[in-house]
Amino acid sequence: MIESNHVSLWNRCLRVIRDNVPETTYNTWFVPIVPLKYEDNALTVQVPSQFFYEFLEDKFVELLRATLYKEIGEGTKLMYRVIVDNSSKASVDLEATNRSTAIPQRSIIRNGNKAPNTLKAPSPLDLDPQLNPNYNFENFIEGYSNKLSRTAGEAVAVSPAKTVFNPLFVYGPSGVGKTHLINAIGTRIKELFPDKRVLYVSAHLFQVQYTDSVRSNTINDFINFYQSIDVLIIDDIQEFASLTKTQNTFFHIFNHLHQNGKQLILTSDRSPVLLQGMEDRLLTRFKWGLTAELEKPNVELRKNILKNKIHRDGLKFPEEVITYIAENVNESVRDLEGIVISIMAHSTIYNKEIDLDLAERIVRKAVKCETKVITVEDIIEKVCKHFEVESSALHSKSRKREVVQVRQLAMFLAKKHTDSSSSKIGQLIGNRDHATVLHACKIVQGQFEVDKSFRAEVEEIETLLRRK
Numbered sequence: 391m392i393e394s395n396h397v398s399l400w401n402r403c404l405r406v407i408r409d410n411v412p413e414t415t416y417n418t419w420f421v422p423i424v425p426l427k428y429e430d431n432a433l434t435v436q437v438p439s440q441f442f443y444e445f446l447e448d449k450f451v452e453l454l455r456a457t458l459y460k461e462i463g464e465g466t467k468l469m470y471r472v473i474v475d476n477s478s479k480a481s482v483d484l485e486a487t488n489r490s491t492a493i494p495q496r497s498i499i500r501n502g503n504k505a506p507n508t509l510k511a512p513s514p515l516d517l518d519p520q521l522n523p524n525y526n527f528e529n530f531i532e533g534y535s536n537k538l539s540r541t542a543g544e545a546v547a548v549s550p551a552k553t554v555f556n557p558l559f560v561y562g563p564s565g566v567g568k569t570h571l572i573n574a575i576g577t578r579i580k581e582l583f584p585d586k587r588v589l590y591v592s593a594h595l596f597q598v599q600y601t602d603s604v605r606s607n608t609i610n611d612f613i614n615f616y617q618s619i620d621v622l623i624i625d626d627i628q629e630f631a632s633l634t635k636t637q638n639t640f641f642h643i644f645n646h647l648h649q650n651g652k653q654l655i656l657t658s659d660r661s662p663v664l665l666q667g668m669e670d671r672l673l674t675r676f677k678w679g680l681t682a683e684l685e686k687p688n689v690e691l692r693k694n695i696l697k698n699k700i701h702r703d704g705l706k707f708p709e710e711v712i713t714y715i716a717e718n719v720n721e722s723v724r725d726l727e728g729i730v731i732s733i734m735a736h737s738t739i740y741n742k743e744i745d746l747d748l749a750e751r752i753v754r755k756a757v758k759c760e761t762k763v764i765t766v767e768d769i770i771e772k773v774c775k776h777f778e779v780e781s782s783a784l785h786s787k788s789r790k791r792e793v794v795q796v797r798q799l800a801m802f803l804a805k806k807h808t809d810s811s812s813s814k815i816g817q818l819i820g821n822r823d824h825a826t827v828l829h830a831c832k833i834v835q836g837q838f839e840v841d842k843s844f845r846a847e848v849e850e851i852e853t854l855l856r857r858k
């Protein structure tokens with residue numbers, strides 16, 4: 391077999407494949423494959439993304455193997471060149487059917503995000519920063535909801551510990567990109583300053599390491615190790631809540647690093663004001679630098695994130711499908727990504743075009759099964775618990791300010807999250823009439839618009855309401 395005819399070999403294979411899979415599957419998964427070479431009994435093909443490669447390996451490995459054996463010869467190997475970065479066209483080569491061992495190292499780095507196995511300070515080049523390189527600034531799409539955090543993050547990345555953003559405290563609900571952003575900052579710092587000792591660690595892992603070090607009597611090593619870091623990135627700091635000893639140790643590490651001109655980057659699912667169970671001296675320090683909120687992305691940002699993801703994965707979705715998903719999947723970016731994968735899988739397995747109909751069915755199912763039905767009773771319970779007011783007070787005639795405010799908030803949330811009419815809501819909350827409910831909604835809406843910390847409190851209650 392002459393080596394230059396890889397294109398004609400692949401075309402022969404395509405003819406066989408076309409006869410064996412539905413048309414949409416063929417167009418989606420096989421047309422974008424580009425044959426690159428045939429050498430040493432191996433055909434190398436280029437695929438547009440890691441996702442693409444994994445999908446082929448998962449669903450069509452047998453078909454591909456049988457086709458290659460038939461058209462090219464027994465034992466022919468299939469090699470993939472997987473594009474991992476669309477802009478630079480960076481790629482990795484992988485062998486077919488060897489996925490578990492062949493996945494590029496960069497994509498499994500995070501799975502091995504284990505405790506540094508030596509808590510003695512290794513040199514910067516030996517220290518694995520535990521960053522996820524797939525989370526970088528290039529693929530962190532900017533929008534109104536993340537502009538402040540992103541801009542501050544870029545400033546910190548260029549001049550770690552030299553800006554006033556120290557610590558940089560990023561907070562926001564689940565799935566809005568906190569982990570992505572802080573990894574992007576760490577990765578950029580490592581690119582600009584390879585000698586800096588950068589470390590990403592989840593608060594959970596920090597806590598586990600701390601407990602281990604107490605148990606094994608190596609607490610000094612633990613502290614020394616963390617005090618040797620130049621840029622310490624801790625994710626989900628809210629997990630330290632109520633862990634007094636961990637907080638105490640972290641307090642000393644924080645002070646040491648801050649005093650010695652090192653950068654701290656922290657994330658939390660809520661703002662410092664709402665971090666209950668955290669020592670005041672830590673909370674004060676969290677506010678020394680910049681406290682930046684990552685809000686839920688708006689429709690426009692969701693659309694851009696979707697487009698970017700679809701493009702990076704080498705896929706094609708009609709514009710109206712993208713718009714539909716962006717408008718209807720609005721909780722977290724993670725949900726958007728799940729929907730894309732689901733649509734691709736359905737389209738392939740059931741041989742359906744990717745169209746509005748398919749998207750609607752999948753989104754409806756996903757959104758429905760994740761949405762908990764919220765009742766007026768749930769709302770009363772959560773609101774009363776949050777503000778430490780007896781629910782009996784809500785139903786009483788009390789006109790005490792704090793009771794009135796809690797009652798009004800419960801009415802507002804009931805109007806927003808249930809299908810009950812204003813009269814029904816009034817009846818269930820303090821036996822009031824519908825005009826009182828409408829008035830309450832207006833008052834709360836007004837406060838919601840001007841008072842950021844009130845808004846944060848309400849959002850926290852809403853998160854609890856949605857949780858199953």
Ligand SMILES: Nc1ncnc2c1ncn2[C@@H]1O[C@H](COP(=O)(O)OP(=O)(O)OP(=O)(O)O)[C@@H](O)[C@H]1O
Pocket residue numbers: 525529530531532536562563564565566567568569570571659695723724727
């Ligand atoms: N602006 C963005 N651009 C591109 N991708 C984004 C953006 N925001 C979030 N994502 C993607 O959404 C997914 C969830 O983001 P991430 O894990 O950073 O959220 P999080 O806020 O840390 O959530 P959690 O608190 O649950 O850990 C990731 O795959 C991330 O890449």
